[in-house]
């Protein structure tokens with residue numbers, strides 16, 4: 112029987128809405144978002160503490176590392192300061208991601224091969240204290256092999272390009288995802304995937320061989336608005352006599 116794919120819910124954009132008002136509002140509450148996600152079936156919570164702190168804040172990491180009832184996956188850039196935070200707050204997983212200040216979202220995978228020397232001691236340090244490590248990479252054999260050599264536990268395959276492509280190019284990118292997943296599994300790496308997954312593409316990603324985990328954020332928060340706006344307007348209408 113095929114195993115069940117673990118669902119990691121990325122709550123960054125709940126924090127984005129909070130930070131739009133500079134964090135001055137008591138809503139939306141991240142801990143409530145975690146509770147709702149877990150009630151809905153989330154088996155992991157994912158947060159990305161970005162250098163520019165545009166959504167998740169250090170305080171969120173501090174709180175969630177204490178109260179999150181399911182494994183916490185911290186996405187972070189490979190910097191000495193972030194490693195320090197990970198060592199202090201001990202998430203269950205660290206997912207290394209590339210980070211550029213001006214980007215709208217994570218644009219492309221890590222170059223593990225190029226950053227090998229810098230990242231290897233970080234992977235080793237965090238692994239030694241029991242944190243599992245995944246590398247967010249393009250679906251390329253070269254990057255899968257570098258992730259294996261660096262000692263990661265998993266690769267998270269970047270699905271963002273595949274989601275946006277159409278026709279023959281989409282087919283080609285899917286094949287790259289399949290080849291990378293098969294090779295990662297052969298090397299003993301866990302296969303994770305994420306970025307840009309909506310209902311439609313999540314149905315398709317079910318077919319990716321050896322897939323163990325997906326991390327989904329933006330679409331879920333958008334669907335929550337679509338599904339929930341009617342109810343919140345109804346509540347407000349009732350309050351206004």
Ligand code: PXP
Nearest residue numbers: 217247305306307326327328329
């Ligand atoms: N996985 C990684 C490594 C990411 O950087 C992101 C975006 O923060 C996601 C998954 C989730 O992507 P999305 O918000 O498009 O679902």
